Amino acid sequence: MQQDIVIIGSGNVAxxxxxxxQQNGHGxxxxxxxxxxxxxxxxxxxxxxxVDTLDKLNLDADIYIIAVSDQAIPEIITALPQKLRGTVLHxxxxxxxDIFPQDSYRHGVLYPxxxxxxxxxxxxxxIPLAIEGSDPSVLGLIHTLASSLSNTVFHCNSIQRxxxxxxxxxxxxxxxxxxxxxxxxxxxxxxxxxxxRPLILETAEKALKYDPQTVQTGPAAREDHxxxxxxxxxxxxxxxxxxxxxxIYTLMTELIIKSKKKQV
Amino acid sequence: MQQDIVIIGSGNVAxxxxxxxQQNGHGxxxxxxxxxxxxxxxxxxxxxxxVDTLDKLNLDADIYIIAVSDQAIPEIITALPQKLRGTVLHxxxxxxxDIFPQDSYRHGVLYPxxxxxxxxxxxxxxIPLAIEGSDPSVLGLIHTLASSLSNTVFHCNSIQRxxxxxxxxxxxxxxxxxxxxxxxxxxxxxxxxxxxRPLILETAEKALKYDPQTVQTGPAAREDHxxxxxxxxxxxxxxxxxxxxxxIYTLMTELIIKSKKKQV
Numbered sequence: 001m002q003q004d005i006v007i008i009g010s011g012n013v014a015x016x017x018x019x020x021x022q023q024n025g026h027g028x029x030x031x032x033x034x035x036x037x038x039x040x041x042x043x044x045x046x047x048x049x050x051v052d053t054l055d056k057l058n059l060d061a062d063i064y065i066i067a068v069s070d071q072a073i074p075e076i077i078t079a080l081p082q083k084l085r086g087t088v089l090h091x092x093x094x095x096x097x098d099i100f101p102q103d104s105y106r107h108g109v110l111y112p113x114x115x116x117x118x119x120x121x122x123x124x125x126x127i128p129l130a131i132e133g134s135d136p137s138v139l140g141l142i143h144t145l146a147s148s149l150s151n152t153v154f155h156c157n158s159i160q161r162x163x164x165x166x167x168x169x170x171x172x173x174x175x176x177x178x179x180x181x182x183x184x185x186x187x188x189x190x191x192x193x194x195x196x197r198p199l200i201l202e203t204a205e206k207a208l209k210y211d212p213q214t215v216q217t218g219p220a221a222r223e224d225h226x227x228x229x230x231x232x233x234x235x236x237x238x239x240x241x242x243x244x245x246x247x248i249y250t251l252m253t254e255l256i257i258k259s260k261k262k263q264v
Numbered sequence: 265m266q267q268d269i270v271i272i273g274s275g276n277v278a279x280x281x282x283x284x285x286q287q288n289g290h291g292x293x294x295x296x297x298x299x300x301x302x303x304x305x306x307x308x309x310x311x312x313x314x315v316d317t318l319d320k321l322n323l324d325a326d327i328y329i330i331a332v333s334d335q336a337i338p339e340i341i342t343a344l345p346q347k348l349r350g351t352v353l354h355x356x357x358x359x360x361x362d363i364f365p366q367d368s369y370r371h372g373v374l375y376p377x378x379x380x381x382x383x384x385x386x387x388x389x390x391i392p393l394a395i396e397g398s399d400p401s402v403l404g405l406i407h408t409l410a411s412s413l414s415n416t417v418f419h420c421n422s423i424q425r426x427x428x429x430x431x432x433x434x435x436x437x438x439x440x441x442x443x444x445x446x447x448x449x450x451x452x453x454x455x456x457x458x459x460x461r462p463l464i465l466e467t468a469e470k471a472l473k474y475d476p477q478t479v480q481t482g483p484a485a486r487e488d489h490x491x492x493x494x495x496x497x498x499x500x501x502x503x504x505x506x507x508x509x510x511x512i513y514t515l516m517t518e519l520i521i522k523s524k525k526k527q528v
Contacts, residue, residue, distance in 0.1 A: 012481075069486055069488065070483065070486075070488050070490070070491050071486070071488050071490060071491075094483075094491045094494055094495065113459055113460060113462070113463055114462060114463050114466060115463060115466055115467060115470070115481050115482075116481075117470065117474075117479055117481070119474075120470060120473070120474075122466065126462050127462060128458075128459045128460075128462065130459075152459075154459075156455070159453065160453045160454075160455060162494065162495075162498065163449050163450060163452065163453040163455060163498075164450065164455060164459055164460070165495075166449050166495050166498060166499065167445075167446035167447070167449045167450045167455075167459075167460050168446070168460055168463055169482055169483065169484075169495065169513075170442045170443075170445045170446040170449070170513075171442055171443055171446040171460045171463060171464050171467070172460075172463050172464070172466075172467045172481070172482065173480070173481060173482030173483075173484060173485065173516075173520070174442050174512070174513075174516045175439045175442050175443075175464075175467050175468075176467055176470070176471065176476050176479065176480055176481075177476075177480065177516050177519060177520050177523075178434045178435055178438050178439050178442070179434075179435055179439075179471045179476035180476040180477050180480070180523065181431075181434045181519075182430075182431035182432070182434040182435040183431070183475070183476055183477070185427050185430050185431045185434070186427060186428065186431045188427065189423065189424045189427040190424075191420070191424060191427060191428060191431075193475075193476075194392075195377055195392045195394075195416075195418075195428055195431075196377060196392075196428070196431050196432055196435045196436075197471065197472050198377070198378060198390050198391060198392065199377055199378055199379060199432055199435060199436050200435050200436070200439070200468050200471050200472065201468050201469075201472060202378060202379055202386065202436075203379060203435070203436045203439050203440055203468070204439075204464050204465050204467070204468030204469075205465075205468075206379070206381065206384060206440070207440065207443045207461065207464050208461050208464065208465060209384070210381075210383075210384075211447070211457075212440050212441075212443035212444040212447060212457075213444050213447070215381055215440065216437070216440055216441065216444070217276075217379050217380075217381070217436070217437060217440075218379075218432075218433055218436065218437030219334065219358075219433065219437075220433075220437060221437070222333055222334075222335070224333065224334050224335050226334070226335060227334050227335075227358045230358055230426065231358065231426075231429075231430050231433065234426065234427075234430060235430065242519060242522065244515045244518060244519050245519075247515055248438070248512065248515050248516065248519075249433075249434075249438075251508045251511055251512050251515070252437075252438045252441050252512065254508060255441060255445075255506060255508050255509075255512075256437070256441050258506065259441075259444065
Protein backbone atom coordinates (compact mmCIF):
# COMPACT_ATOMS: atom_id res chain seq x y z
CA MET A 1 0.00 0.00 0.00
CA GLN A 2 1.43 3.35 -1.02
CA GLN A 3 1.94 5.75 1.87
CA ASP A 4 2.15 9.50 1.91
CA ILE A 5 5.32 10.23 3.88
CA VAL A 6 7.12 13.16 5.49
CA ILE A 7 10.84 12.75 6.17
CA ILE A 8 12.20 14.69 9.15
CA GLY A 9 15.96 14.87 8.75
CA SER A 10 18.39 15.00 5.83
CA GLY A 11 21.38 12.92 6.98
CA ASN A 12 22.52 9.45 5.96
CA VAL A 13 19.54 7.49 7.33
CA ALA A 14 17.02 10.04 6.01
CA UNK A 15 18.64 9.95 2.57
CA UNK A 16 18.90 6.17 2.18
CA UNK A 17 15.48 5.52 3.73
CA UNK A 18 13.86 8.26 1.62
CA UNK A 19 15.35 6.81 -1.57
CA UNK A 20 14.24 3.28 -0.67
CA UNK A 21 10.69 4.47 0.10
CA GLN A 22 10.52 6.37 -3.18
CA GLN A 23 11.87 3.42 -5.17
CA ASN A 24 9.23 1.20 -3.62
CA GLY A 25 6.36 3.39 -4.75
CA HIS A 26 5.72 5.55 -1.70
CA GLY A 27 5.21 9.27 -2.08
CA UNK A 28 7.52 11.58 -0.14
CA UNK A 29 5.57 14.74 0.43
CA UNK A 30 7.98 16.86 2.49
CA UNK A 31 11.57 16.83 3.74
CA UNK A 32 12.36 18.82 6.87
CA UNK A 33 15.79 20.02 7.93
CA UNK A 34 16.52 23.04 10.13
CA UNK A 35 19.02 23.98 7.40
CA UNK A 36 17.02 24.84 4.28
CA UNK A 37 19.89 23.98 1.91
CA UNK A 38 20.01 20.41 3.34
CA UNK A 39 16.23 20.06 3.17
CA UNK A 40 16.25 21.22 -0.46
CA UNK A 41 19.06 18.92 -1.48
CA UNK A 42 17.21 15.79 -0.36
CA UNK A 43 13.76 17.12 -1.28
CA UNK A 44 14.92 17.67 -4.87
CA UNK A 45 16.01 14.07 -5.19
CA UNK A 46 12.78 12.81 -3.62
CA UNK A 47 10.53 15.23 -5.55
CA UNK A 48 9.22 16.60 -2.26
CA UNK A 49 8.69 20.00 -0.67
CA UNK A 50 11.56 21.29 1.48
CA VAL A 51 10.69 22.87 4.83
CA ASP A 52 12.91 24.25 7.59
CA THR A 53 10.42 24.73 10.43
CA LEU A 54 8.20 22.03 11.84
CA ASP A 55 5.08 24.23 11.87
CA LYS A 56 5.13 24.02 8.08
CA LEU A 57 4.53 20.27 8.14
CA ASN A 58 1.41 18.98 6.42
CA LEU A 59 -0.91 17.69 9.13
CA ASP A 60 -2.50 14.96 7.03
CA ALA A 61 0.39 12.79 5.81
CA ASP A 62 0.16 9.05 6.60
CA ILE A 63 3.58 8.67 8.17
CA TYR A 64 6.18 11.06 9.62
CA ILE A 65 9.64 9.54 9.89
CA ILE A 66 12.08 11.17 12.31
CA ALA A 67 15.53 10.25 10.97
CA VAL A 68 17.85 12.56 12.87
CA SER A 69 20.71 11.93 15.30
CA ASP A 70 19.56 10.40 18.60
CA GLN A 71 20.51 13.61 20.39
CA ALA A 72 18.15 15.69 18.24
CA ILE A 73 15.05 13.47 18.64
CA PRO A 74 13.69 15.06 21.88
CA GLU A 75 13.64 18.60 20.50
CA ILE A 76 11.99 17.41 17.27
CA ILE A 77 9.27 15.64 19.26
CA THR A 78 8.73 18.67 21.48
CA ALA A 79 8.34 20.95 18.44
CA LEU A 80 6.17 18.56 16.43
CA PRO A 81 2.50 19.63 15.92
CA GLN A 82 0.36 17.56 18.32
CA LYS A 83 -2.59 17.38 15.92
CA LEU A 84 -0.99 15.02 13.41
CA ARG A 85 -3.48 12.51 12.04
CA GLY A 86 -0.75 10.17 10.79
CA THR A 87 1.74 7.96 12.59
CA VAL A 88 5.11 9.28 13.80
CA LEU A 89 8.13 6.95 13.69
CA HIS A 90 11.70 7.35 14.81
CA UNK A 91 14.57 5.27 13.43
CA UNK A 92 16.83 5.09 16.49
CA UNK A 93 18.26 1.92 18.01
CA UNK A 94 18.65 3.17 21.57
CA UNK A 95 15.71 5.55 22.01
CA UNK A 96 12.79 3.97 23.86
CA UNK A 97 9.15 4.33 22.83
CA ASP A 98 8.28 6.50 25.84
CA ILE A 99 10.04 9.46 24.23
CA PHE A 100 6.74 10.04 22.40
CA PRO A 101 3.85 11.89 24.14
CA GLN A 102 1.35 9.24 25.23
CA ASP A 103 -1.93 10.99 24.46
CA SER A 104 -1.41 12.47 21.04
CA TYR A 105 -0.58 10.91 17.66
CA ARG A 106 0.04 7.23 17.01
CA HIS A 107 3.73 6.38 17.09
CA GLY A 108 6.33 3.70 16.64
CA VAL A 109 9.86 2.76 15.61
CA LEU A 110 11.48 1.55 12.42
CA TYR A 111 15.16 0.84 13.15
CA PRO A 112 17.32 -0.27 10.21
CA UNK A 113 20.19 -2.47 11.44
CA UNK A 114 22.81 -1.13 9.07
CA UNK A 115 25.47 1.58 8.70
CA UNK A 116 24.85 4.29 6.12
CA UNK A 117 27.32 6.55 4.37
CA UNK A 118 26.40 9.35 2.02
CA UNK A 119 28.81 8.11 -0.64
CA UNK A 120 27.93 4.42 -0.73
CA UNK A 121 24.70 3.07 -2.26
CA UNK A 122 23.04 0.23 -0.39
CA UNK A 123 20.22 -2.16 -1.17
CA UNK A 124 17.51 -1.93 1.49
CA UNK A 125 16.01 -5.36 0.87
CA UNK A 126 18.77 -7.13 2.84
CA ILE A 127 18.62 -4.78 5.82
CA PRO A 128 16.92 -6.18 8.96
CA LEU A 129 14.28 -3.70 10.14
CA ALA A 130 13.32 -3.77 13.84
CA ILE A 131 9.85 -2.36 14.43
CA GLU A 132 7.73 -1.37 17.43
CA GLY A 133 4.29 0.28 17.58
CA SER A 134 2.11 2.11 20.13
CA ASP A 135 -0.76 -0.34 19.47
CA PRO A 136 -1.41 -3.41 17.30
CA SER A 137 -2.88 -1.41 14.41
CA VAL A 138 0.15 0.90 14.31
CA LEU A 139 2.42 -2.14 14.44
CA GLY A 140 0.50 -3.59 11.49
CA LEU A 141 0.93 -0.36 9.51
CA ILE A 142 4.67 -0.21 10.24
CA HIS A 143 5.02 -3.88 9.38
CA THR A 144 3.42 -3.30 5.98
CA LEU A 145 5.60 -0.26 5.32
CA ALA A 146 8.80 -2.04 6.45
CA SER A 147 7.97 -5.17 4.44
CA SER A 148 7.73 -3.05 1.29
CA LEU A 149 11.42 -2.19 1.83
CA SER A 150 13.06 -5.28 3.31
CA ASN A 151 12.76 -9.07 3.46
CA THR A 152 13.66 -9.10 7.18
CA VAL A 153 11.17 -7.27 9.37
CA PHE A 154 10.81 -8.23 13.01
CA HIS A 155 9.08 -6.90 16.07
CA CYS A 156 11.12 -6.34 19.23
CA ASN A 157 10.81 -4.28 22.39
CA SER A 158 12.92 -1.23 23.28
CA ILE A 159 15.42 -3.20 25.40
CA GLN A 160 15.98 -5.73 22.64
CA ARG A 161 16.38 -2.92 20.12
CA UNK A 162 19.04 -1.29 22.30
CA UNK A 163 20.82 -4.66 22.52
CA UNK A 164 20.88 -4.81 18.73
CA UNK A 165 22.27 -1.28 18.66
CA UNK A 166 24.98 -2.18 21.19
CA UNK A 167 25.84 -5.31 19.19
CA UNK A 168 26.03 -3.11 16.09
CA UNK A 169 28.36 -0.68 17.85
CA UNK A 170 30.75 -3.58 18.57
CA UNK A 171 30.43 -5.25 15.17
CA UNK A 172 30.50 -2.06 13.09
CA UNK A 173 31.71 1.10 14.86
CA UNK A 174 34.35 -0.61 17.01
CA UNK A 175 35.37 -2.94 14.21
CA UNK A 176 35.97 0.11 12.04
CA UNK A 177 38.00 1.62 14.89
CA UNK A 178 40.15 -1.55 14.91
CA UNK A 179 40.68 -1.09 11.18
CA UNK A 180 41.88 2.46 11.93
CA UNK A 181 44.28 1.18 14.60
CA UNK A 182 45.61 -1.39 12.11
CA UNK A 183 46.09 1.35 9.55
CA UNK A 184 48.01 3.47 12.05
CA UNK A 185 50.29 0.55 12.97
CA UNK A 186 51.00 -0.07 9.27
CA UNK A 187 51.55 3.59 8.38
CA UNK A 188 53.97 3.99 11.28
CA UNK A 189 56.21 1.48 9.46
CA UNK A 190 55.60 3.01 6.02
CA UNK A 191 53.28 0.17 4.97
CA UNK A 192 49.99 0.38 3.09
CA UNK A 193 46.56 -0.43 4.54
CA UNK A 194 45.97 -2.36 1.29
CA UNK A 195 48.07 -5.18 2.76
CA UNK A 196 45.32 -6.15 5.19
CA ARG A 197 42.25 -5.39 3.08
CA PRO A 198 41.92 -9.01 1.82
CA LEU A 199 42.18 -10.15 5.46
CA ILE A 200 39.40 -7.76 6.52
CA LEU A 201 37.08 -9.13 3.85
CA GLU A 202 37.92 -12.77 4.64
CA THR A 203 37.30 -12.18 8.38
CA ALA A 204 33.84 -10.71 7.66
CA GLU A 205 32.98 -13.44 5.16
CA LYS A 206 33.85 -16.08 7.74
CA ALA A 207 31.43 -14.47 10.20
CA LEU A 208 28.66 -14.70 7.59
CA LYS A 209 29.02 -18.49 7.50
CA TYR A 210 30.29 -19.56 10.89
CA ASP A 211 29.83 -18.89 14.56
CA PRO A 212 32.59 -16.34 15.36
CA GLN A 213 33.58 -18.18 18.57
CA THR A 214 34.47 -21.29 16.59
CA VAL A 215 36.66 -19.55 13.98
CA GLN A 216 38.73 -17.44 16.37
CA THR A 217 42.40 -17.58 15.29
CA GLY A 218 45.61 -15.76 16.21
CA PRO A 219 48.23 -15.71 18.97
CA ALA A 220 45.65 -15.16 21.74
CA ALA A 221 43.54 -18.14 20.62
CA ARG A 222 46.73 -20.24 20.55
CA GLU A 223 47.84 -18.75 23.88
CA ASP A 224 51.21 -17.96 22.35
CA HIS A 225 52.51 -15.85 25.23
CA UNK A 226 55.86 -15.25 23.59
CA UNK A 227 54.26 -13.52 20.58
CA UNK A 228 51.68 -11.73 22.76
CA UNK A 229 54.51 -10.35 24.87
CA UNK A 230 56.39 -9.15 21.75
CA UNK A 231 53.29 -7.38 20.46
CA UNK A 232 52.40 -5.62 23.71
CA UNK A 233 56.01 -4.42 24.17
CA UNK A 234 56.03 -3.15 20.60
CA UNK A 235 52.75 -1.28 21.07
CA UNK A 236 53.55 0.23 24.45
CA UNK A 237 56.97 1.40 23.18
CA UNK A 238 55.45 3.36 20.29
CA UNK A 239 55.10 6.93 21.55
CA UNK A 240 53.05 7.88 18.48
CA UNK A 241 50.27 5.43 19.38
CA UNK A 242 47.57 6.24 21.93
CA UNK A 243 48.12 4.32 25.20
CA UNK A 244 44.64 2.85 24.77
CA UNK A 245 45.83 0.79 21.81
CA UNK A 246 47.96 -1.49 23.97
CA UNK A 247 45.25 -1.53 26.66
CA ILE A 248 42.79 -2.74 24.01
CA TYR A 249 45.33 -5.35 22.86
CA THR A 250 45.59 -6.67 26.43
CA LEU A 251 41.83 -6.72 27.13
CA MET A 252 40.90 -8.40 23.84
CA THR A 253 43.66 -10.95 24.32
CA GLU A 254 42.44 -11.80 27.84
CA LEU A 255 38.87 -12.10 26.55
CA ILE A 256 39.87 -14.45 23.70
CA ILE A 257 41.92 -16.65 26.05
CA LYS A 258 39.04 -16.81 28.52
CA SER A 259 36.49 -17.65 25.79
CA LYS A 260 38.69 -20.44 24.43
CA LYS A 261 38.96 -21.96 27.92
CA LYS A 262 35.17 -21.87 28.29
CA GLN A 263 34.77 -23.70 24.98
CA VAL A 264 37.07 -26.57 25.99
CA MET B 265 60.12 -22.48 -12.17
CA GLN B 266 58.91 -25.65 -10.52
CA GLN B 267 60.37 -26.27 -7.08
CA ASP B 268 60.78 -29.46 -5.14
CA ILE B 269 59.25 -28.67 -1.73
CA VAL B 270 59.03 -30.18 1.76
CA ILE B 271 56.21 -28.94 4.00
CA ILE B 272 56.92 -28.99 7.73
CA GLY B 273 53.58 -28.80 9.50
CA SER B 274 50.05 -29.96 8.79
CA GLY B 275 47.83 -27.19 10.17
CA ASN B 276 45.81 -24.51 8.39
CA VAL B 277 48.72 -22.59 6.85
CA ALA B 278 50.54 -25.79 5.83
CA UNK B 279 47.37 -27.13 4.21
CA UNK B 280 46.36 -24.02 2.27
CA UNK B 281 49.94 -23.22 1.24
CA UNK B 282 50.61 -26.82 0.22
CA UNK B 283 47.48 -26.89 -1.92
CA UNK B 284 48.33 -23.56 -3.58
CA UNK B 285 51.89 -24.74 -4.31
CA GLN B 286 50.62 -27.98 -5.81
CA GLN B 287 47.99 -26.19 -7.90
CA ASN B 288 50.67 -23.91 -9.27
CA GLY B 289 52.84 -26.76 -10.53
CA HIS B 290 55.28 -27.25 -7.68
CA GLY B 291 56.06 -30.74 -6.43
CA UNK B 292 55.49 -31.45 -2.74
CA UNK B 293 57.92 -34.21 -1.85
CA UNK B 294 57.29 -34.69 1.86
CA UNK B 295 54.94 -33.55 4.62
CA UNK B 296 56.23 -33.63 8.18
CA UNK B 297 54.11 -33.68 11.30
CA UNK B 298 55.08 -35.12 14.68
CA UNK B 299 51.69 -36.88 14.53
CA UNK B 300 51.87 -39.42 11.69
CA UNK B 301 48.09 -39.39 11.11
CA UNK B 302 48.21 -35.62 10.48
CA UNK B 303 51.22 -35.93 8.21
CA UNK B 304 49.50 -38.68 6.22
CA UNK B 305 46.25 -36.78 5.88
CA UNK B 306 47.91 -33.80 4.20
CA UNK B 307 50.52 -35.90 2.37
CA UNK B 308 47.74 -37.94 0.72
CA UNK B 309 46.12 -34.80 -0.65
CA UNK B 310 49.46 -33.42 -1.84
CA UNK B 311 50.70 -36.78 -3.22
CA UNK B 312 53.73 -36.55 -0.94
CA UNK B 313 55.53 -38.82 1.52
CA UNK B 314 54.43 -38.49 5.15
CA VAL B 315 57.17 -38.36 7.81
CA ASP B 316 56.96 -37.92 11.58
CA THR B 317 60.61 -37.33 12.48
CA LEU B 318 62.80 -34.62 11.02
CA ASP B 319 65.76 -36.98 10.45
CA LYS B 320 63.71 -38.62 7.72
CA LEU B 321 63.65 -35.43 5.65
CA ASN B 322 65.18 -35.61 2.18
CA LEU B 323 68.34 -33.52 2.24
CA ASP B 324 68.17 -32.40 -1.38
CA ALA B 325 64.78 -30.67 -1.74
CA ASP B 326 64.85 -27.10 -3.09
CA ILE B 327 62.73 -25.53 -0.38
CA TYR B 328 61.66 -26.51 3.16
CA ILE B 329 58.68 -24.56 4.44
CA ILE B 330 58.15 -24.46 8.20
CA ALA B 331 54.42 -23.80 8.62
CA VAL B 332 53.82 -24.57 12.29
CA SER B 333 52.59 -22.42 15.20
CA ASP B 334 55.06 -19.69 16.17
CA GLN B 335 55.69 -21.46 19.47
CA ALA B 336 56.85 -24.64 17.72
CA ILE B 337 59.32 -22.98 15.32
CA PRO B 338 62.39 -22.98 17.63
CA GLU B 339 62.25 -26.72 18.32
CA ILE B 340 61.76 -27.49 14.62
CA ILE B 341 64.81 -25.39 13.74
CA THR B 342 66.89 -27.04 16.48
CA ALA B 343 65.96 -30.51 15.23
CA LEU B 344 66.40 -29.74 11.52
CA PRO B 345 69.35 -31.43 9.76
CA GLN B 346 72.11 -28.81 9.32
CA LYS B 347 73.27 -30.23 5.99
CA LEU B 348 70.26 -29.18 3.93
CA ARG B 349 71.23 -28.01 0.45
CA GLY B 350 67.96 -26.18 -0.09
CA THR B 351 66.47 -23.05 1.42
CA VAL B 352 64.48 -23.10 4.68
CA LEU B 353 61.56 -20.71 5.07
CA HIS B 354 59.21 -20.00 7.91
CA UNK B 355 55.76 -18.45 7.46
CA UNK B 356 55.46 -16.51 10.71
CA UNK B 357 54.57 -12.82 11.03
CA UNK B 358 56.29 -12.14 14.32
CA UNK B 359 59.35 -14.43 14.23
CA UNK B 360 62.53 -12.59 13.24
CA UNK B 361 65.09 -13.94 10.78
CA ASP B 362 67.72 -14.49 13.46
CA ILE B 363 65.83 -17.54 14.69
CA PHE B 364 67.73 -19.42 11.96
CA PRO B 365 71.34 -20.60 12.54
CA GLN B 366 73.62 -18.14 10.72
CA ASP B 367 76.23 -20.51 9.28
CA SER B 368 74.23 -23.36 7.86
CA TYR B 369 71.54 -23.49 5.19
CA ARG B 370 70.09 -20.54 3.31
CA HIS B 371 66.92 -19.23 4.87
CA GLY B 372 64.11 -16.74 4.65
CA VAL B 373 60.48 -15.93 5.31
CA LEU B 374 57.25 -16.18 3.34
CA TYR B 375 54.46 -14.68 5.45
CA PRO B 376 50.94 -14.82 3.98
CA UNK B 377 48.85 -11.92 5.30
CA UNK B 378 45.61 -13.84 5.65
CA UNK B 379 43.61 -15.97 8.08
CA UNK B 380 43.17 -19.63 7.25
CA UNK B 381 40.52 -22.07 8.42
CA UNK B 382 40.46 -25.75 7.63
CA UNK B 383 36.86 -25.60 6.42
CA UNK B 384 37.00 -22.57 4.12
CA UNK B 385 38.70 -22.62 0.72
CA UNK B 386 40.66 -19.51 -0.22
CA UNK B 387 42.25 -18.24 -3.41
CA UNK B 388 45.95 -17.54 -2.84
CA UNK B 389 46.36 -15.10 -5.72
CA UNK B 390 44.82 -12.21 -3.74
CA ILE B 391 46.86 -12.84 -0.58
CA PRO B 392 49.71 -10.38 0.05
CA LEU B 393 52.93 -12.33 0.70
CA ALA B 394 55.65 -10.63 2.76
CA ILE B 395 59.10 -12.07 2.03
CA GLU B 396 62.59 -11.79 3.49
CA GLY B 397 65.81 -13.64 2.58
CA SER B 398 69.23 -14.31 4.10
CA ASP B 399 70.92 -12.93 0.97
CA PRO B 400 69.86 -11.41 -2.39
CA SER B 401 69.88 -14.74 -4.22
CA VAL B 402 67.63 -16.35 -1.59
CA LEU B 403 65.35 -13.34 -1.76
CA GLY B 404 65.18 -13.78 -5.54
CA LEU B 405 64.30 -17.46 -5.16
CA ILE B 406 61.54 -16.70 -2.61
CA HIS B 407 60.25 -13.87 -4.80
CA THR B 408 59.91 -16.26 -7.75
CA LEU B 409 58.19 -18.88 -5.60
CA ALA B 410 55.84 -16.34 -3.99
CA SER B 411 55.00 -14.73 -7.34
CA SER B 412 53.89 -18.11 -8.64
CA LEU B 413 51.19 -18.06 -5.92
CA SER B 414 50.13 -14.42 -5.52
CA ASN B 415 49.89 -11.12 -7.39
CA THR B 416 51.07 -9.17 -4.32
CA VAL B 417 54.58 -10.07 -3.21
CA PHE B 418 56.65 -7.54 -1.28
CA HIS B 419 59.92 -7.45 0.59
CA CYS B 420 59.96 -6.14 4.15
CA ASN B 421 62.18 -6.45 7.21
CA SER B 422 61.34 -8.35 10.40
CA ILE B 423 60.06 -5.26 12.26
CA GLN B 424 57.77 -4.32 9.39
CA ARG B 425 56.54 -7.90 9.19
CA UNK B 426 55.69 -7.88 12.89
CA UNK B 427 53.81 -4.59 12.36
CA UNK B 428 51.76 -6.27 9.65
CA UNK B 429 51.07 -9.15 12.03
CA UNK B 430 49.99 -6.76 14.80
CA UNK B 431 47.75 -4.89 12.33
CA UNK B 432 46.31 -8.26 11.31
CA UNK B 433 45.63 -9.18 14.95
CA UNK B 434 43.57 -5.98 15.31
CA UNK B 435 41.81 -6.20 11.94
CA UNK B 436 41.13 -9.94 12.04
CA UNK B 437 41.52 -11.65 15.44
CA UNK B 438 40.19 -8.76 17.52
CA UNK B 439 37.50 -7.93 14.96
CA UNK B 440 36.32 -11.52 15.22
CA UNK B 441 36.33 -11.16 19.01
CA UNK B 442 34.08 -8.08 18.62
CA UNK B 443 31.74 -10.21 16.49
CA UNK B 444 31.65 -12.73 19.36
CA UNK B 445 30.85 -10.00 21.88
CA UNK B 446 28.05 -8.76 19.60
CA UNK B 447 26.71 -12.30 19.38
CA UNK B 448 26.73 -12.64 23.15
CA UNK B 449 24.85 -9.33 23.58
CA UNK B 450 22.22 -10.47 21.06
CA UNK B 451 21.85 -13.98 22.49
CA UNK B 452 21.39 -12.56 25.98
CA UNK B 453 18.19 -10.94 24.65
CA UNK B 454 17.12 -14.01 22.67
CA UNK B 455 18.09 -12.40 19.35
CA UNK B 456 19.88 -13.98 16.40
CA UNK B 457 23.41 -13.12 15.24
CA UNK B 458 21.91 -13.08 11.72
CA UNK B 459 20.51 -9.63 12.49
CA UNK B 460 23.94 -8.02 12.28
CA ARG B 461 25.54 -10.15 9.56
CA PRO B 462 24.60 -7.67 6.76
CA LEU B 463 26.13 -4.90 8.90
CA ILE B 464 29.36 -6.87 9.34
CA LEU B 465 29.71 -7.31 5.59
CA GLU B 466 28.90 -3.66 4.84
CA THR B 467 31.46 -2.48 7.43
CA ALA B 468 34.19 -4.59 5.83
CA GLU B 469 33.21 -3.57 2.30
CA LYS B 470 33.44 0.09 3.28
CA ALA B 471 36.99 -0.48 4.54
CA LEU B 472 37.91 -1.94 1.14
CA LYS B 473 37.02 1.34 -0.58
CA TYR B 474 37.56 4.08 1.97
CA ASP B 475 39.97 5.21 4.63
CA PRO B 476 38.46 3.79 7.88
CA GLN B 477 39.04 7.07 9.76
CA THR B 478 36.80 8.94 7.33
CA VAL B 479 33.86 6.51 7.48
CA GLN B 480 33.69 6.13 11.28
CA THR B 481 30.03 6.28 12.36
CA GLY B 482 28.10 5.61 15.58
CA PRO B 483 27.35 7.29 18.91
CA ALA B 484 31.04 7.76 19.77
CA ALA B 485 31.78 9.49 16.45
CA ARG B 486 28.75 11.75 17.05
CA GLU B 487 29.80 12.23 20.70
CA ASP B 488 26.29 11.31 21.76
CA HIS B 489 27.02 11.06 25.48
CA UNK B 490 23.42 10.26 26.37
CA UNK B 491 23.46 7.08 24.25
CA UNK B 492 27.02 6.18 25.28
CA UNK B 493 25.95 6.42 28.92
CA UNK B 494 22.92 4.17 28.30
CA UNK B 495 25.11 1.57 26.60
CA UNK B 496 27.80 1.46 29.27
CA UNK B 497 25.20 1.18 32.06
CA UNK B 498 23.50 -1.63 30.17
CA UNK B 499 26.78 -3.51 29.67
CA UNK B 500 28.10 -3.07 33.20
CA UNK B 501 24.74 -4.18 34.67
CA UNK B 502 24.80 -7.49 32.79
CA UNK B 503 26.29 -10.01 35.18
CA UNK B 504 26.53 -12.62 32.41
CA UNK B 505 28.99 -10.47 30.41
CA UNK B 506 32.70 -10.35 31.19
CA UNK B 507 33.65 -7.02 32.84
CA UNK B 508 36.15 -6.48 30.01
CA UNK B 509 33.28 -5.96 27.56
CA UNK B 510 32.29 -2.63 29.11
CA UNK B 511 35.98 -1.70 29.56
CA ILE B 512 36.47 -2.30 25.83
CA TYR B 513 33.35 -0.21 25.10
CA THR B 514 34.80 2.67 27.11
CA LEU B 515 38.32 2.50 25.62
CA MET B 516 37.13 2.23 22.01
CA THR B 517 34.68 5.09 22.57
CA GLU B 518 37.43 7.32 23.99
CA LEU B 519 39.69 6.44 21.06
CA ILE B 520 37.01 7.24 18.46
CA ILE B 521 36.20 10.58 20.12
CA LYS B 522 39.90 11.49 20.28
CA SER B 523 40.47 10.51 16.62
CA LYS B 524 37.50 12.59 15.48
CA LYS B 525 38.88 15.63 17.33
CA LYS B 526 42.28 15.16 15.65
CA GLN B 527 40.59 15.11 12.23
CA VAL B 528 38.78 18.40 12.77
